[in-house]
Amino acid sequence: MVTGVLIDWGGVLTTSMADSIAKWIDADRIDGEHYRAVMRELVEVAYSGEDEENAIHALERGELDGAAFERDLAARLLTLDGMPPVAEGLLTRMFAGFERAEAMYDMLREVRGHGVKTCLLSNSWSNTYERDGWDEVFDAVVISGEVGMRKPEPRIFHHALDLIGQPGESCVFIDDIEANIVAARALGIAGIHHREPDTTILELESLLRLPLRRA
Known part of the structure; x- marks a missing residue:
């Protein structure tokens, strides 16, 4: 029972997360293929169950604040113009489509x-x-x-x-x-x-x- x-x-x-991310990718003109490669690597480590840790572990436990994570993630990403996206407010924009x-x-x-x-x-x-x-x-x-x-x-x-x-x-x-x-x-x-x-x-x-x- x-x-x-x-x-x-x-x-x-x-x-869905995928729908919200797709809206953000279009709005911020993010290089979608590059984004997916970056996130695939981060998420695979975060949910692999292995001892290795990354910024996602720290963010989700509250050990890393959102602004610091935004700066780290923005530095890894590219817009269609070949430049990093604006870091400030990045997470808010990613989830705005929820x-x-x-x-x-x-x-x-x-x-x-x-x-x-x-x-x-x-x-x-x-x-x-x-x-x-x-x-x-x-x-x-x-x-x-x-x-x-x-x-x-x-x-x-x-x-x-x-x-x-x-x-x-x-x-x-x-x-x-x-x-x-x-x-x-x-x-x-x-x-x-x-x-x-x-x-x-x-x-x-x-x-x-x-x-x-x-x-």
Whole structure:
């Protein structure tokens, strides 16, 4: 019986990361191919599970502030003019295209209405979260930069489970990054790899044996 739902924010409770990044690439005239090569290298290290660390680890734990990360990332990137992009506000511009995925918020309200505990479990990039209405959908909130831990580290999952008072074996974790799902499953937490709201809600309905889609 599932008694707890842990859920990511960016790309899960919002529209996709890829869509937001694509809008930013167009607006800032970023060399998209070069950007993808740079980020591929950074992200592979950040989510590989190996001991090697980079700026993403520090940013997500809150050990590196956003402005410092922006300067580091801007120095690695190029615009179509062959120059680095403006560093100041880089992260804000990257995530400006995020929009709330209202179907996912509706689903969480239904979940809580049936007595299932919910917890936001998000890796932050020094970004601002729109927290309006969070009391209606979350029993607990865990944001990596605020707690000094990050996914896929086991300790952040244990912290989230402790906050909602549920064992891992009774919980499900929803995220759009596969490495985080793998880490959760290693702790006995069921995982749903989010790609779009309809399929995620359908999978969660099956696990909870509850109707979660509003007419």
